[in-house]
Amino acid sequence: MDIKNSNWKIRKAKIINAKQMTKTEKWFDIQLSDGELDHEPGQFVQVELFGIGEVPISICSSPTKKGSFELTVRAAGKVTREMHKLDKGDFIAIRGPFGRPFPVKTMFGNDLLFVAGGLGIAPLRSLINYVMDNRREFGKVDILLGTKSPKDMLFSDEIGKWSKRLDVNFACTVDRAEPDWKGNVGLITSLIPGVNLNPERTYAVVVGPPIMYKFVIAELLKKKIPERHIVLSLERHMKCGMGKCGHCQIDHPKNYYCCKDGPTFTYDEVKDAKKL
Amino acid sequence: MKYHVLEKENIDCFIKSLSKKMKVYAPVKKGNNNYAFEEVKSSKEISMDYIPTILPPKKYFMPQKEKMLDFDLSAKEPVDTPSLDVEEIALFGVHTCDLAGIQCLNIVFNERPRDYNFLLRKEKVFIIGLECNKYCDSYASCALVNSHLPNGGFDLFFTDIGDRYIINVNTQKGEDFIESIGLPKANERDLSGVDKIRDEKRKIFKNEIDVEPQKIPEMFEKVYNSKLWEKVGEKCLSCGNCTNVCPTCYCFDMEDMINLDLKTGARVRTWDSCQFETFATVAGGENFREERSLRQRHRVYRKFKFPVDRFNRFFCTGCGRCSRTCMAGINLKEILKEVAEEAKF
Numbered sequence: 316m317d318i319k320n321s322n323w324k325i326r327k328a329k330i331i332n333a334k335q336m337t338k339t340e341k342w343f344d345i346q347l348s349d350g351e352l353d354h355e356p357g358q359f360v361q362v363e364l365f366g367i368g369e370v371p372i373s374i375c376s377s378p379t380k381k382g383s384f385e386l387t388v389r390a391a392g393k394v395t396r397e398m399h400k401l402d403k404g405d406f407i408a409i410r411g412p413f414g415r416p417f418p419v420k421t422m423f424g425n426d427l428l429f430v431a432g433g434l435g436i437a438p439l440r441s442l443i444n445y446v447m448d449n450r451r452e453f454g455k456v457d458i459l460l461g462t463k464s465p466k467d468m469l470f471s472d473e474i475g476k477w478s479k480r481l482d483v484n485f486a487c488t489v490d491r492a493e494p495d496w497k498g499n500v501g502l503i504t505s506l507i508p509g510v511n512l513n514p515e516r517t518y519a520v521v522v523g524p525p526i527m528y529k530f531v532i533a534e535l536l537k538k539k540i541p542e543r544h545i546v547l548s549l550e551r552h553m554k555c556g557m558g559k560c561g562h563c564q565i566d567h568p569k570n571y572y573c574c575k576d577g578p579t580f581t582y583d584e585v586k587d588a589k590k591l
Numbered sequence: 592m593k594y595h596v597l598e599k600e601n602i603d604c605f606i607k608s609l610s611k612k613m614k615v616y617a618p619v620k621k622g623n624n625n626y627a628f629e630e631v632k633s634s635k636e637i638s639m640d641y642i643p644t645i646l647p648p649k650k651y652f653m654p655q656k657e658k659m660l661d662f663d664l665s666a667k668e669p670v671d672t673p674s675l676d677v678e679e680i681a682l683f684g685v686h687t688c689d690l691a692g693i694q695c696l697n698i699v700f701n702e703r704p705r706d707y708n709f710l711l712r713k714e715k716v717f718i719i720g721l722e723c724n725k726y727c728d729s730y731a732s733c734a735l736v737n738s739h740l741p742n743g744g745f746d747l748f749f750t751d752i753g754d755r756y757i758i759n760v761n762t763q764k765g766e767d768f769i770e771s772i773g774l775p776k777a778n779e780r781d782l783s784g785v786d787k788i789r790d791e792k793r794k795i796f797k798n799e800i801d802v803e804p805q806k807i808p809e810m811f812e813k814v815y816n817s818k819l820w821e822k823v824g825e826k827c828l829s830c831g832n833c834t835n836v837c838p839t840c841y842c843f844d845m846e847d848m849i850n851l852d853l854k855t856g857a858r859v860r861t862w863d864s865c866q867f868e869t870f871a872t873v874a875g876g877e878n879f880r881e882e883r884s885l886r887q888r889h890r891v892y893r894k895f896k897f898p899v900d901r902f903n904r905f906f907c908t909g910c911g912r913c914s915r916t917c918m919a920g921i922n923l924k925e926i927l928k929e930v931a932e933e934a935k936f
Contacts, residue, residue: 316705316707316710316711317707318674318675318707318708318711319672320673320707321659321660321673321707321708322704322705323659323660323673323707323708323858324660324671324673325660325669325671327668329668348668363669363858365662365664365669365671365847365856365858366662366847366849366856367847368845368846368847369847370874389875391874391875392874395874406668406669407669408669408671524875525877550873550875550877551871551873551879552871552872552873552874554843554845555843555845557706558702559700559702559841559843560842560843560844560845560863561841561842561843561863561865562844562863562870562871563871564865564871564889565879566871566879566880566885566889568812568815568892568896569897569900570889570892570893570896570897570900589879589885590877
């Protein structure tokens, strides 16, 4: 055991592309100097800006994309605000990937219902694009997307492409419309009753802010989707990513470490948590 | 098992021989019935009869502030060097509750991804245990969790049988040291002295809660949503004293510290506490454990339920430090009694 191989050691990474997506979200395409990230959909990395600090960020690209990986970062705290100042050509430090991925293999052969609210599209996109690239392995695919307003929509070019695909049913809604908005207005829960699904063979994958889960899950249960077929990705402050620092532990009788036992959970695993 | 004998009058010789090889840390009296592990040079400084020290020996395995990486900001690309500055030390006089605490930390940090800092540091510590012949005070609950008797985790272990110490040798490292100072082997009479001490202890150290240890996790399953946590929460000041002094609490925070040259710095690990208000807060502002009652419940479940599910052992060593140090008078033994009562055990 040599301290030089400590699990705290970083992987050097270069930002090869970056784009301000909305006022608060910036997208980064990142290349590691030591090869592939080798992640699975639903995992996260720790981004370290030396001298500032470290933050856990969901990986928003699919592992089927080779050569680099992508992060979408909301300026919410000290490190993420500083990260927004970075651009193409800048270097960052990475640890990871960490976390239990979405149960992709158990989803093979099943129908998929994706429900993304706000920034939840970022982690979910790693899975959606994986499914798009392995479309044959899955049944019917429905994507439901909700954002605050049309200008808050992330990945709008890509979403435009999903909506045109014949092998995907796509619907989106905004909380507040703007004059030129032609789509739905209302909460994301309003889209669920209209989905035509076979509950026993459907996996619903839901990612969004904590407040969204309760209402979306209630709608999914009304549709008779089994609890173990509802997959969530929970937000907590993963400070170490190694199941040790304690910050991300979920208030649940099983005391899951969100960073190691999650961040993806099935609803039946975490339904007793005080907050999702 | 090998046993050797050290006449009490030779204890100073023992400490001095040890301190010639490495720094020796042992319990030292601090006044007002407080004790602390500090560096000692002779046996006169050591308090052989002490109640649990203010901080447990975890401070030597996981320092309050610990540098994990050095970094250099002046380069265009990030440059980091994991580092560990550690010397060989001896811990003398560690009670069985604290030996159990070190074993708990050992399990946690051995779990993958492993914590190299802890594991490499622990290799440098020579551990000499010391048996408690009497019960320290009303805060302790070591008999409940069976940590009043030695269960490994030491190189050498001292038992005071009156006129002499009987030293149980548990490792080659321990054996080598004993050989280097040439201590005689224990005879039958010495060993029966140890047995006599243990028999006496069985009379004094009684299960404090009167619940079978195997049933404790089941008992906690029944009170997860109990109102009793609100009562504890109402008292709690969220100061974090209980977790700081706990021999098995290891939650931490990471911090980047920049040196005065503004070019170099270090990532530093510091002790943190699940009792602090913002411990489970995320950058977006959501606090996932906002209520003090839930934070206190979390602390207690992390001693009696969660580690049993995960590691098949309690992470309470019965040392009583959390209750002894609590400014608001929260008493773990009373909580356990209430839990037992409510769960009808």
